[in-house]
Amino acid sequence: MPAATPPPRPLIIRLRNWVGDVTLGVPTLQRLADAGYAPQLLGKGWARDLLAGHGWPVHVLAKTLPERVRQLRALRRDAGALDPGFERRLNAVCFPYSLSSALEMRLAGLRAIGHAHEGRSLLLGRSVTRQRGRHELEVYWHLGSALLGADAALPVSIDLRLTAAHREQARALREQHGVKPGYIVICPFAGGTWAKQDKTWPEFAAFAADELRALGRDLLVCPGPGEEALADTHFAGVTQLRGVGLGAYAALLADAGLMISNDTGPGHMAAAVGAPLLSVLGPSDPALWRAWGPSVRIVQGTPSWPQRAQVLAQATAMLRPA
Numbered sequence: 001m002p003a004a005t006p007p008p009r010p011l012i013i014r015l016r017n018w019v020g021d022v023t024l025g026v027p028t029l030q031r032l033a034d035a036g037y038a039p040q041l042l043g044k045g046w047a048r049d050l051l052a053g054h055g056w057p058v059h060v061l062a063k064t065l066p067e068r069v070r071q072l073r074a075l076r077r078d079a080g081a082l083d084p085g086f087e088r089r090l091n092a093v094c095f096p097y098s099l100s101s102a103l104e105m106r107l108a109g110l111r112a113i114g115h116a117h118e119g120r121s122l123l124l125g126r127s128v129t130r131q132r133g134r135h136e137l138e139v140y141w142h143l144g145s146a147l148l149g150a151d152a153a154l155p156v157s158i159d160l161r162l163t164a165a166h167r168e169q170a171r172a173l174r175e176q177h178g179v180k181p182g183y184i185v186i187c188p189f190a191g192g193t194w195a196k197q198d199k200t201w202p203e204f205a206a207f208a209a210d211e212l213r214a215l216g217r218d219l220l221v222c223p224g225p226g227e228e229a230l231a232d233t234h235f236a237g238v239t240q241l242r243g244v245g246l247g248a249y250a251a252l253l254a255d256a257g258l259m260i261s262n263d264t265g266p267g268h269m270a271a272a273v274g275a276p277l278l279s280v281l282g283p284s285d286p287a288l289w290r291a292w293g294p295s296v297r298i299v300q301g302t303p304s305w306p307q308r309a310q311v312l313a314q315a316t317a318m319l320r321p322a
Helices: 019-034 045-050 065-082 099-107 136-148 164-177 204-214 228-234 246-254 265-272 308-318
Strands: 009-014 037-043 058-060 092-094 112-115 126-128 184-187 219-221 258-261 277-281 296-300
Touching: 009 019, 009 065, 009 099, 019 037, 019 045, 019 136, 019 265, 037 045, 037 065, 045 058, 045 246, 065 099, 092 099, 092 136, 099 112, 112 136, 126 136, 164 246, 184 204, 184 265, 204 219, 204 308, 246 265, 258 265, 258 308, 265 277, 277 308, 296 308
Parallel strands: 009 037, 009 092, 037 058, 092 112, 112 126, 184 219, 184 258, 258 277, 277 296
Antiparallel strands: none
């Protein structure tokens, strides 16, 4: 007789709020799924498209604390109906470090594992000391190890999965805009700061107009909400693809000849799909936040931004044949 299929083990997982953080968490999410858990993810609306290739349900996070508690209670109720042992074990993962995210889990009656931070240990089912001075992917991986009760070697790559629909959307965009193979994608945007310093390379616009244009490749930029004006003003000669979903964006990156990016989410996406990524860093600490994977090269100046000649030399060496 064939062995009985074990019942699903639902695991409610609160994602972080930034594209780069969610991307760096993918190996840990996949590790938990491979271990027999059935992830139920809560996050920003864009996370559903970004993670669609993995098949995990993504519930769009409600806006207010009371709404989030009700949302978590509903997920807890559904999970308990599927798994009789749900209430007797750690049944949630809290990736964010905020006090509010742990409080929501506690008010919903969930036994969550998360990092000890901001006095939230009493709210969690189990708190884990955050490893300082470690790359953020390693921090998430260590949290997964604590839940599973076993360590494992760090992943070499992230391996973000793409759907056939994402690949078709990317193909249609390239055809619509007449983009030839071997194109270069640039991401001259960056949210937030590092040590109160801007993370956007000040030479990016001039570099795109001069050095990159001279390479003879099509140049693409995919501005996100609020980035369109900067693209219009400083990158007028670059093919601009607006309103591209993150899944299609990842598929565009997977087929690119090269991506050049600041320290920002799309750079992490490029690395996650194995695209050649040239990460131009200024104040950011690559030991903590570099894009992860074997296709990544970092160019960083001393003490701050690199020179355009340095970036061009790396870009030329990395560029895939057209």
